Amino acid sequence: MVVAHLGQGIAVEHDNEIILCQPLRRLETVAVGDKVMWSQAAPGQGRIETILPRRSLLTRPARNNKTRPVAANIDTVFVVIAAQPACDFLLIDQYFAVCENSGIAAALILNKIDLDQSHALDSELEVYRKLGYSTYKVSTKTQFGFDELKRDLQNRVSVLTGQSGVGKTSITNYLVNDRNLKTNTLSESSKHGRHTTTAATLYHIDSGGDLIDSPGVAIFGLADLDNRQLAQGYREFNALMGKCKFNDCRHHEDKGCAIREAAQNGEIALSRYQRYLRLTQKMSL
Ligand SMILES: Nc1nc2c(ncn2[C@@H]2O[C@H](COP(=O)(O)OP(=O)(O)O)[C@@H](O)[C@H]2O)c(=O)[nH]1
Ligand SMILES: [Mg+2]
Ligand SMILES: [Zn+2]
Structure with missing residues (x-):
């Protein structure tokens, strides 16, 4: 298991010991939490050969x-x-x-x-x-x-x-x-x-x-999400999404938007809906 990135390499934990490893050049970027296969390159030094499939x-x-x-x-x-x-x-x-x-x-x-x-x-x-x-x-x-x-x-x-x-x-x-x-x-x-x-x-x-x-807030951002995924990221929207009048509803001013209506009549939290609107604006900048 990869436990840290150090200046000189990647710290891999194996049987309660830490081995300083270098990844094979063709390998994609190794992340902390990755499970990897490694081999000995020199005494106390390893080489990361493969990254095992990630669950997230x-x-x-x-x-x-x-x-x-x-x-x-x-x-x-x-x-x-x-x-x-x-x-x-x-x-x-x-x-x-x-x-x-x-x-x-x-x-x-x-x-x-x-x-x-x-x-x-x-x-x-x-x-x-x-x-x-x-x-x-x-x-x-x-x-x-x-x-x-x-x-x-x-x-x-x-x-x-x-x-x-x-x-x-x-x-x-x-x-x-x-x-x-x-x-x-x-x-x-x-x-x-x-x-x-x-x-x-x-x-x-x-x-x-x-x-x-993870020091700092930059460990992850919205970079990977599009508007649709952002809406799916609001779990209370999921049951309502199919009820919007239009398939491509952006849940803003759109006519017949079930999510906006639910926020206005208190079925879902207005505060979260308003933040959703602000985040979509932030994303389209
Ligand atoms: N009053 C109070 N202060 C806390 C508590 N936990 C942390 N702090 C203080 O909040 C400040 C920031 O803490 P830190 O752990 O460095 O926050 P980080 O930036 O999120 O890692 C420090 O001055 C801590 O002493 C707490 O439970 N109560
Ligand atoms: Mg800190
Ligand atoms: Zn809608």
Whole structure:
């Protein structure tokens, strides 16, 4: 399993050991979370021969309108939010839409529940819970609320994502004791093998499960989605889509749009529908 990209190569974990590997030149880009076949190139050094089939893949926008794989075989993306910094729900919907289109489960963690302003987020959190997404309320400061989260992280590969400052690193530190152990030993043994903080890294959670930490929000974007996929990324739209008057309905001002009508009469959350409209505008820029 690929656990990190280091300056000098790719860290592959095999039988609890880390081997620094170089990929074969013809290989496509290797992502953290990938399962690979490797062979020994020199003592302590490996060569990645093949990437095994992926059950899911998260990409980030790259140059020339292309995307770059960052994390593979993810089961759940946990979007972390907090009362501080102010919550960007547009970003949440964006992450959720990508997950819906990638066969990855999405969930919400409200961190910093020790802050009084957290209550202001309750109603919006409830919108997501009613849609069937798991929601969690935690505080790394008071260590409140982690039992349920720890249980749901077991036996799967998860990603924490969200705005800078919401507490992703704090949560990872709380869940993973030997956070820097493995990549550090490699970094120290090779002078230029500094572990870059912009790269994703896979950690084993003490209470079970794996966690990929992705610094920054850029781990994935809307780059791959078209308008239709964005609408499919709003799961409450799915049952309504067939009821729009026109097949090519964009769910904006379109005549006979079942989704707009449902948002206007409160059948589905107006807030989410309005964010859908804003995201389609953002995408067509
Ligand atoms: N009040 C409060 N502050 C927290 C909590 N968790 C993290 N923080 C603070 O939020 C800031 C950002 O945390 P960090 O983990 O670096 O966020 P990241 O940018 O998402 O990785 C730091 O100053 C933390 O001390 C919490 O549960 N409650
Ligand atoms: Mg961080
Ligand atoms: Zn419509």
